[in-house]
Amino acid sequence: MAGTDTTQSIVYRPSPAIILCEPQLGENIGTAARAMANFGLWDLRLVNPRDGWPNERAVAAASRADHVLDKVRVFATTEEAVADLSLVFATTARRRDMQKEVVGPEEGARRIISHIGAGAGAGLLFGRERWGLYNEEVALSDAIVTLPVEPAFASLNIAQAVLILAYEWRRQSDLGEALPFGDGRAEAAPKSELMGLFEHLEGVLDQTGFFTTPDKRPSMVNNLRTALTRGSFSSQEIRTLRGVISSIDRRHERPNPNRQKPES
Amino acid sequence: MAGTDTTQSIVYRPSPAIILCEPQLGENIGTAARAMANFGLWDLRLVNPRDGWPNERAVAAASRADHVLDKVRVFATTEEAVADLSLVFATTARRRDMQKEVVGPEEGARRIISHIGAGAGAGLLFGRERWGLYNEEVALSDAIVTLPVEPAFASLNIAQAVLILAYEWRRQSDLGEALPFGDGRAEAAPKSELMGLFEHLEGVLDQTGFFTTPDKRPSMVNNLRTALTRGSFSSQEIRTLRGVISSIDRRHERPNPNRQKPES
Numbered sequence: 001m002a003g004t005d006t007t008q009s010i011v012y013r014p015s016p017a018i019i020l021c022e023p024q025l026g027e028n029i030g031t032a033a034r035a036m037a038n039f040g041l042w043d044l045r046l047v048n049p050r051d052g053w054p055n056e057r058a059v060a061a062a063s064r065a066d067h068v069l070d071k072v073r074v075f076a077t078t079e080e081a082v083a084d085l086s087l088v089f090a091t092t093a094r095r096r097d098m099q100k101e102v103v104g105p106e107e108g109a110r111r112i113i114s115h116i117g118a119g120a121g122a123g124l125l126f127g128r129e130r131w132g133l134y135n136e137e138v139a140l141s142d143a144i145v146t147l148p149v150e151p152a153f154a155s156l157n158i159a160q161a162v163l164i165l166a167y168e169w170r171r172q173s174d175l176g177e178a179l180p181f182g183d184g185r186a187e188a189a190p191k192s193e194l195m196g197l198f199e200h201l202e203g204v205l206d207q208t209g210f211f212t213t214p215d216k217r218p219s220m221v222n223n224l225r226t227a228l229t230r231g232s233f234s235s236q237e238i239r240t241l242r243g244v245i246s247s248i249d250r251r252h253e254r255p256n257p258n259r260q261k262p263e264s
Numbered sequence: 265m266a267g268t269d270t271t272q273s274i275v276y277r278p279s280p281a282i283i284l285c286e287p288q289l290g291e292n293i294g295t296a297a298r299a300m301a302n303f304g305l306w307d308l309r310l311v312n313p314r315d316g317w318p319n320e321r322a323v324a325a326a327s328r329a330d331h332v333l334d335k336v337r338v339f340a341t342t343e344e345a346v347a348d349l350s351l352v353f354a355t356t357a358r359r360r361d362m363q364k365e366v367v368g369p370e371e372g373a374r375r376i377i378s379h380i381g382a383g384a385g386a387g388l389l390f391g392r393e394r395w396g397l398y399n400e401e402v403a404l405s406d407a408i409v410t411l412p413v414e415p416a417f418a419s420l421n422i423a424q425a426v427l428i429l430a431y432e433w434r435r436q437s438d439l440g441e442a443l444p445f446g447d448g449r450a451e452a453a454p455k456s457e458l459m460g461l462f463e464h465l466e467g468v469l470d471q472t473g474f475f476t477t478p479d480k481r482p483s484m485v486n487n488l489r490t491a492l493t494r495g496s497f498s499s500q501e502i503r504t505l506r507g508v509i510s511s512i513d514r515r516h517e518r519p520n521p522n523r524q525k526p527e528s
Contacts, residue, residue: 004357008416035424037417063419093268095445099498102447106435144447148434151444152272153301155327160299163424164431170412171370180415181359183366183408234363 005180010042010067016112016169017043017123018162019081021137024050024129030061030069031159032126037065039166040175045081045123046074078125078137087115087122090133090141091161093154098135101143108145109168124165126158186234193238198225200242204249269444274306274331280376280433281307281387282426283345285401288314288393294325294333295423296390301329303430304439309345309387310338342389342401351379351386354397354405355425357418362399365407372409373432388429390422450498457502462489464506468513 018036023029023046033044046053053074062069075081082088089108090100103111112122125141127133138144147156147164156164170176202221211217233241282300287293287310297308310317317338326333339345346352353372354364367375376386389405391397402408411420411428420428434440466485475481497505 004418005415010414010416031421034417034421038411038413038420038424040414063421065417093444095448097448099449099501100447101449102443102445104441104443146443146445147302147431148440148442149302149444150274150304151269152274153298153329154268154444156302157295157298157327160302160424160427163427167411167428167431176412177368178412179366179368179410180357180413180418181366181410183364184359184361185363185365237363 010037011040012042013040014116015041015043016116017045017082017085017121018166019045019047019078019123019125020049020158021047021078021081021125021133022050022128023158026051026055026057027061028129028158029055029072030058030063030065031157032162033058033062033065033068033072035159035163036166037062037068038163039170041166041169042068042071043123044068044072046072047078047081048076049074079140082123082125082140085121085123087112087120088125088141089123089143089145090125090138091145091165092127092133092138093146093149093156094132096135096138096144098138100138100141103143103145105145105147105165105168106172108143109165109172112169113172124162126161129158186236188232189235189238193235194229194233197228197233197238197242201228201245204245207249274301275304276306277304278380279305279307280380281309281346281349281385282430283309283311283342283387283389284313284422285311285342285345285389285397286314286392287422290315290319290321291325292393292422293319293336294322294327294329295421296426297322297326297329297332297336299423299427300430301326301332302427303434305430305433306332306335307387308332308336310336311342311345312340313338343404346387346389346404349385349387351376351384352389352405353387353407353409354389354402355409355429356391356396356402357410357413357420358396360399360402360408362402364402364405367407367409369409369411369429369432370436372407373429373436376433377436388426390425393422450500452496453499453502457499458493458497461492461497461502461506465492465509468509 018032018041020029020032029046029049036042036044049055051057053072054069059066059069089112115122124145125133125137127137145165147161149156198221201224205211211220231237282296282305284293284296293310293313300306300308313319315321317336318333323330323333353376379386388409389397389401391401409429411425413420462485465488469475475484495501
């Protein structure tokens with residue numbers, strides 16, 4: 001979905017940190033950064049990335065989410081990466097044999113929003129491509145966040161898991177209803193203009209004999225008006241439709257070039 | 265997020281069709297199929313895919329979402345791909361100069377769910393990697409769905425756009441609250457056991473002189489009990505904590521190997 005508005009500048013709002021634990025592939029770091037940028041996150045932290053940092057493949061995969069990559073911080077351990085946070089969720093699709101609360105993305109985002117709203121720091125832990133998070137990392141989290149996936153196909157790519165949680169955060173924030181553009185629809189015309197259309201059309205149809213019998217006319221008119229009301233036409237559209245009616249109605253008044261002259 | 269439960273079998277529920285218009289890269293078809301599978305969608309339709317069908321790169325990128333790829337249907341035109349549907353949304357991140365309603369993913373998913381609930385067919389159109397959807401394709405849709413993205417970074421990969429809409433569909437469906445696993449938390453112990461812990465601890469602290477002055481004791485006790493109540497400990501955890509207290513309390517009763525013998 002192309003459509004970035006280059007006239008807009010990036011806004012760095014208070015938002016949750018995304019912590020990738022020992023990511024193996026630069027591509028995943030880049031696509032995670034892009035997913036964050038799509039929904040306004042920017043605090044990306046890497047714990048001991050396998051291929052070091054900076055990483056060219058991450059840059060290539062980030063589709064110009066450079067403002068996120070430029071702010072990346074690298075840590076030696078997960079403990080250091082979350083040291084400044086007071087609310088940490090571990091994202092995992094695997095049940096852990098642990099006395100740890102499990103919540104869905106809606107509840108997780110709700111808690112993060114109120115926590116950050118109170119001026120505190122919150123973050124989300126994401127595990128390794130192969131093995132996910134270690135139990136030690138889940139243990140130092142306040143709760144587990146997992147997604148309402150299809151149990152028979154529960155495996156998400158890291159960037160996709162980041163995307164869903166970034167989306168939930170934004171959806172529930174005051175930006176959730178703020179779409180990048182609205183519809184350019186003109187407002188519906190006043191009913192008087194709609195009545196003008198109806199009477200114009202029905203007058204023509206009276207002449208063409210559309211209404212088979214007088215007793216059927218009222219119900220047929222109601223059905224027509226019901227159908228034509230549904231479109232909530234603008235004044236311009238009503239003018240156009242009346243032009244269409246007139247054009248068809250006048251057809252017989254004009255000589256039809258395709259019609260054969262009658263034999264004389 | 266690894267965690268697919270291989271004991272579960274795929275369920276094909278009535279769900280929206282995902283229509284990719286002239287996708288250029290097989291990878292994107294595969295990752296879109298995977299995103300669909302994560303949230304239980306399965307009806308994938310391709311309009312004139314650039315590299316034909318089947319596509320090995322799609323299979324490689326789908327991470328075993330074979331049940332979706334096996335059902336793929338290919339159409340020559342978008343009109344044919346939506347012919348059996350009575351509700352079609354065009355996904356786009358670009359404003360169109362068109363009198364077309366624009367809704368967000370929540371409203372879009374809400375309409376799709378009620379439409380499908382009424383037994384009718386619904387689908388979502390996704391555009392080309394480079395140019396998105398043509399205006400002709402947007403025109404034949406009932407409305408535009410766009411995401412509440414960061415305006416300054418609005419470009420989503422096709423699979424990511426599919427993922428968000430598949431997630432919204434599932435989130436609002438009766439499966440939205442169904443997480444693949446719950447927490448294994450034992451229930452909180454009865455208050456009598458918690459009182460036993462409090463009295464045990466406070467009794468020890470009375471002996472150690474923790475409560476500096478008698479008049480401070482009640483408030484200090486309340487603060488301690490407040491902190492220890494918050495964890496809603498299980499019976500097992502309370503037994504463990506009482507063991508901890510006893511162990512510390514008894515330390516002086518045992519000879520301390522590190523302590524020097526007093527000079528005699």
